[in-house]
Each structure stands twice: as structure tokens, then as C-alpha cells.
Amino acid sequence: MSYAIFVNGQIHHVEDDGQTPLLWVLRDTLKLTGTKYGCGVAQCGACTVHVDGQPMRSCTLPLEIVASSQITTIEAVEGAEAEAVRAAWLARDVPQCGFCQSGQIMCAVALLRTVGSPTDGDVDTAMSGNICRCATYNRIRAAIHDAAGTLRGQTT
């Protein structure tokens, strides 16, 4: 069946089964390979994208229910929060192998859009579904606090 999906500001016409996970459509059909396949069962967070602004695991998101949604992937996430996170990630040299990082960043951006000054608890709760096999958790948390500080500086 044919679906029109709105990804990163563009409409794409996709011919696929409606139960196909969005992750496969993004990676295999649209070649947006920044979104990673980690586990396929919503346990690792590597496939996180934004759907109408909300972080969602694209491995557990059937194509047929996102046809009317605005999807944003790591390739096009933007805005003050995204810029702050990107700068903090670079400054802290957060990634090690990097495989999980697109999911981490998508969740971090979503957190900062919701909670301006997250506590360690807020960060841990929001990021708990994003696994990092290199265990860069401390750098991730520090970078999120840095990004939050940058954003607070921009607003004051």
C-alpha cells in the first residue's frame, strides 16, 4: 500500500506494508541511516525519532499510524535545543563508538524542550531508555546540563 509520510519537512511517498516499522522505512527506503537499529524491541533507544515533537522509538512505530504525523530524524533536528546539545556534545566529546548517539541526542533535545533546567533525576528518567554500550552516561548527563546552561544563558 502507498503511504505519504512527512519526514524532515518533506513529503515522501512510500510503497510498503502498513505494519512495517518506521525505522525500516527511514533507513532502507529513505536512506536516512542516522537513525540506528539497535534491538528492534524498544529496549535500547537507538532508533529514537521525533513524531509531532515527541520522542518515539521508530522500531515500534508502524508506518500506517505515522502517515499524518510530522517526523523528524537526527539528520534534520534543529532549533535552540538541538544547537545547544550539538555544541555540548562536541565540547564534552561525548560519543565513543557513536552508535547510540543519534538516539541519545534526539531524547536529550526532547527533554530540554520539556524541562528547561533538568535535575540529574530528570535526565536519568528521560534518558533511561537509551542504552550506551560504551557507558558514556556520565558525559551524556554532563553535556545535557551544559546544554541546559547554554539555553538558560540565551533566555536571560
Place this chain on the structure above:
Amino acid sequence: MIGSRESSPEPRRRRFRIGCLPIVLVVVAAIVLAIVYVLYPRTMPQTQPIPAAQLLEQIERLRPVSDFDGIPDLQERSIALFREAGRVLESPRCMNCHPRTDRPTQTDAMRPHTPWVSRGPDGAGEAAMRCSTCHREENYAASGVPGNPKWKLAPIEMAWQGKTLGEICRQILDPARSHMNREELFRHMVEDELVAWAWTPGGQRTPAPGTQAEFGAIIKAWLDTGGECPR
């Protein structure tokens, strides 16, 4: 003839020799086979529907209300009916989302939910880690993640885990904790779509015993006999 030697009577031993070409061929063949093996398209494992007959055998049945008609004492009958309903209430399908902490449990083993999640202000998760981050409006076979439009935790005052059946009974009859009167409680049990999910959980999850209609009939009979609670 002096000085001449006759040729050796022993036949020359022939040694088996392998030239370079066969080795190269074997190596090339191995590489080709490895490439074919790596690149050969494999079909992903597909979910298989469980035959209906097998499914029926697996379903744990609830006793019909008529089974309890033989109990002459109304209070005893009411308690017996609630004990039967308790088989549903205490099934992992119900208990997993009635935790005593802010964290749900999952699977038939009722282990802590992974990833780590917390109930949040509305029972549907914290900011940026909502239930809807993973759970959709229906079960999703491709990932095995269960779903329902109302997917969220019961309020903390409706925590069932760690409680006896009698305590659960008194809790659900207490409007201060259940936020329902008896009529609303009955409707919740027989009509609520999240409650209904307990009988269609998908995946390898064991459904709650019986059907929602059978469960509703037992709840109605229990309320009609006074809504008595076990101790």
C-alpha cells in the same frame, strides 16, 4: 663392466604433490562461498498465528456464576464469587499495571519494567519518557510491544501488588481509593478497553482467565450478593 652400476632395483617412490593451482582454487572457492553465505538474502522470522483450537485449550476458564448457586449462605457465596474474580485481578495482566511503587512490572514473571520508567504526574510516564514513547494504541507484533489507547498505570492508591485479595477487594470498594462507585466499578470491569486488553495481550503473554464477559458476570453476581470481601 667394471665401475658401472646397475640401476637401483627399488622402484622410485612417487610422492603425492599438491601444486599451487588447487590450493588457489580451494581458497577462491571458499571466498566465493563465504560471500554467497554473507550476501544470501534471508527472510526475517515471521509471526505465526496460533491455531484457534490450540488457543482455546490454553485459555484458563472462569467458573460460571451458576457454579456458585449451591452456596446457600449469601455472604459465603459473595466471597466465593470474588475469589473467582480474583483469579483475573491477580493475573500478571492486571497486576503489572497496579504496582506498589512508581514503576510497573512486566511479563508473566512480573519483573521490573525495562527500560526504567516512572509513572509521572498522570500515570502515563514522565516528560520525554512517556508510555507513548514505545506503546502504541494496539499491540505491535513486529516489536512485541503491547499497546492500548489508554496505556498507563493505575493510580498509586490503587496499588495491588503485595496486597491480599481481601485488601484488594476493600480497596476497589472504597471510592476514596478506586475513584469509582459500585456502578462505575462494574462498568470499568466490563467495558473499559484497557481492562479488555488483559484478554488480548498479544505475544507470548498469558491472557487473564476466561473472557471479559464471564468476568463481568462474576463481578455482577458478586456485587448483587452484597459485594463481600475475603478477610
